[in-house]
Amino acid sequence: MFTTIKRFLIGRPLRSNELEGQKLTKLKALAILSSDALSSVAYGPEQVxxxxxxVGALAFWYSIPITVGILILLAALIVSYRQVIFSYPQGGGAYLVSKENLGVSPGLLAGGSLLVDYILTVAVSISAGTDAITSAFQSLHPYNVYIAVFLVLVITILNLRGLTESANVLAYPVYLFVLALFLVIVVGLYKIVTGQIPPDLHPQIGTPVAGISLFILLKAFSSGCSALTGVEAISNAIPNFREPAPKNAARTLFMMGIILASLLAGISFLAYWFGIAPEEKQTVVSQMAHKTFGNGILYYFVQATTALILVLAANTGFSAFPQLAFNLARDKFMPRMFTIRGDRLGYSNGIIFLGVASILLIIAFRGNTERLIPLYAVGVFIPFTLAQCGMIVKWVRQKPKGWIGRMSVNCVGAFITFSVLVILFITKFTQVWPVLIFLPIVMSVFKKVNRHYQDVGEQLRTEGMFQEEIRDNVIIVPVAGITTVVERTINYAKSLSDQVIAVYVAFDHEDEKRMEEKWEKWNNGVRLVTLHSSYRSIIQPLSKFLEIIERKAKENKYQVMVLIPQFIPKKRWQNILHNQSALLIRMRLLWEKDIVVATLPYHFKK
Incomplete structure (x- = not known):
């Protein structure tokens, strides 16, 4: 039944040689990897x-120069990450750039920041999409968290079906969203040019504003920079492109930059000209579409596509997170399960982990997008800065042709991104301080995982190691009575070794005596040792007995083996009718040193 449900939700397994068919074209990649960056125009200008x-409505004219500054930063990031794509075509983005040029710790800081950022990408995108839905249907506001969790589950299943299928679904909403916003911008500009929008709805640029300060302007700028999150995703997922992958990735990045800059500039300008102020129950884009198209079908078209893109923007995280987790796991900083491809040739463990983590985050923050965005922005500007610095070191070391120009671009990018990072910490410290706690924890976990794999590798090496001689086996068979299962297990143990000992744990002396009499009458040629348990525990007395046997076996160079008889009911549900002693013994003994633990199953036929 589980297999049937799995096949229905995820689809048939794909062969390994079908991997090339799962690679993305430029148009599909633009949809699946740029949805986060493009969707951010729905909430980035609103944050400003x-x-x-x-301060007041008079300060809204400052949104125009702030947007210009954000566009300059966007241009620097696009040019910089284009260089990253061609320099590191294997993917990994800021993680590989930082690790190879700045060292392991900066690389782990970049990788950890990006992993956290992709979790936040899903949480923020889904939360913002839910806000867009409840803006149109305000009676749904009390159910924000439930709607968001359901949408995460849907997008997780969609991604488990594979890159190609998720891209096929994503392409239409992404391009419909771009079309919808361009319609809003074009129609809005037409109404402005034709005088249909009164010019007195907004303050004039340059109007003096009482109470404005550099601190507030910097805070507004750093908030607006949330519109740049997701720009780095393409450089992390280069292996997902069709060949030539770096060239296709670079072109996709350029297309994304042009579209993002156009939408960001248009939305910011219209919001200023229309005199739109942020409201609690209606987004800026919703207000803009309402003033442009009224309450007709085009308004709901904008709202529907906005909600879809905000929800499906989470797919950027689902596309980039598994690939980055693979790179970290390949370098032995994350569990190896993240390197395994699933039935549909995607890194399923990374997808599932991301889905669960984002659901927990949405529940913890109760789907409040505004509270999540500052953490989201910090998580992305740390790797932005490290990637720029790493590229500067790379050009200085290698000095290829034209390296001064390339380095200059990265210097500008590093200066701007570091400035934004500092501004975020200064202006929003009360909201972003958790970064200073969980990022060191994440890096510490990475290093502990790596240390474990190094220790394991060291202990598994065979070169130059002395192999201890093993003369024979001492086989211990725990028994609960004299049954067909026990008889079969004893006979099998005797076929492996002449030294077989059966062990019975009794809870009272009468039971102990009865078992000894039955065993003597059975007369199977195997010695029975009975252990008395005053506290009705099977594990404790058996464990102490094995310690004694193990010490004596070491002296004689014998290997101790515990062979556990276990019957398997015909129906799975019937397991709950039995006490599972064999399972408990096996779980305990697996942690014991120098003891082989084996199970001999006996399947019931009815």
Missing amino acids: LIVLAT
Whole structure:
């Protein structure tokens, strides 16, 4: 039944040689990897206005120069990450750049930041998409968290079906969203040019504003920079592109930059010209579409596509997180399970982990997008800065042709991204301070995982190691009575060794005596040792007995083996009718040193 449900939700397994068919074209990659960056125009300009609104509506004209500054930063990031794509075509982005040029710790800081950022990408995108849905249907506001969790489950299943299928689903909503916003911008500009929008709805640029300060402007700028999250995703997922992968990735990055810059500039300008102020129950894009198209079908078209893109923007995280987790796991900083491809040739463990983590985050923050965005922005600007610095070191070391120009671009990018990072910490410290706690924890976990794999590798090497001689086996068979299962297990043990000992744990002396009499009458040629348990525990007395046997076996160079008889009911549910002693013994003994633990199953036929 489980297999049937799995096949229905995820689809048939794909052969390994079908991997090339799962690679992305430029148009599909633009949809699946740029949805996060493109969707951020739905809330990035709004974050600027939220900060400026604390001063008053007159301060809204500052959104225009702030947007210009964000566009300059976007241009620097696009050019910089284009260089990263061609320098590190194996993917990994900021993690590989930082690790190879700045050292392991900066690399882990970049990798950890990006992993956390992708979890936040899913949480923020889904939360923002839910906000867009409840803006149109305000009676659904009390169910924000439930809607968000359901949407995460849907997008997780979609990604488990594979890159190609998720891209096929994503392409239409992404391009419909771009079309919808361009319609809003074009129609809005037409109404402005034709005088249908009164010019007195907004303050004039340059109007003096009482109470404005550099601190507020920097805070508004750093909030607006949340519109740049997701720009790095393409450089992390280069292996997902069709060949030539680096060239296709670079072109996709350029297309994304052009579209993102156009939408960001258009939305910010219209929001200023229309005099739109942020509201609690209606987004800026919703207000803009309402003023442009009224309450007709085009308004709901904008809202529907906005909600879809905000929800499906989470797919950027689902596409980039598993690939980055694979790179970290390949370098032995994350569990190896993240390197395993699933039935549909995607890194299923990474997808499932991301889905669960984002659901927990949504529940913890109760789907409040505004509370998540500052952490989201910090998580992405740390690797932004480290990637720029890493590329600077790379050009200085290698000095290829034209390296001064390339380095200059990265210097500008490093300066701007580091400035934004500092501004975020200064202006929003009360919201972003958790970063200073969980990022060191994440890095510590990475290093502990790596240390474990190094220790395991050291202990598994055979070169130059002395192999201890084993003369024979001492086989211990725990028994609960004289049954067909026990008889079969005893006979099998005797076929392996002449030294077989049966062990029975009795809870009272009468039971102990009865078992000894039955065993003597059975007369199978195997010695029975009975252990008395005053506290009705099977594990404790058996464990102490094995310690004695193990010490004596070492002296004689014997290997101790515990052979556990276990019957298997015909129906799985019937397991709950039995006490599972064999399972408990096996779980305990697996942690014992120098003891071989084996199970001999006996399957019931009815």
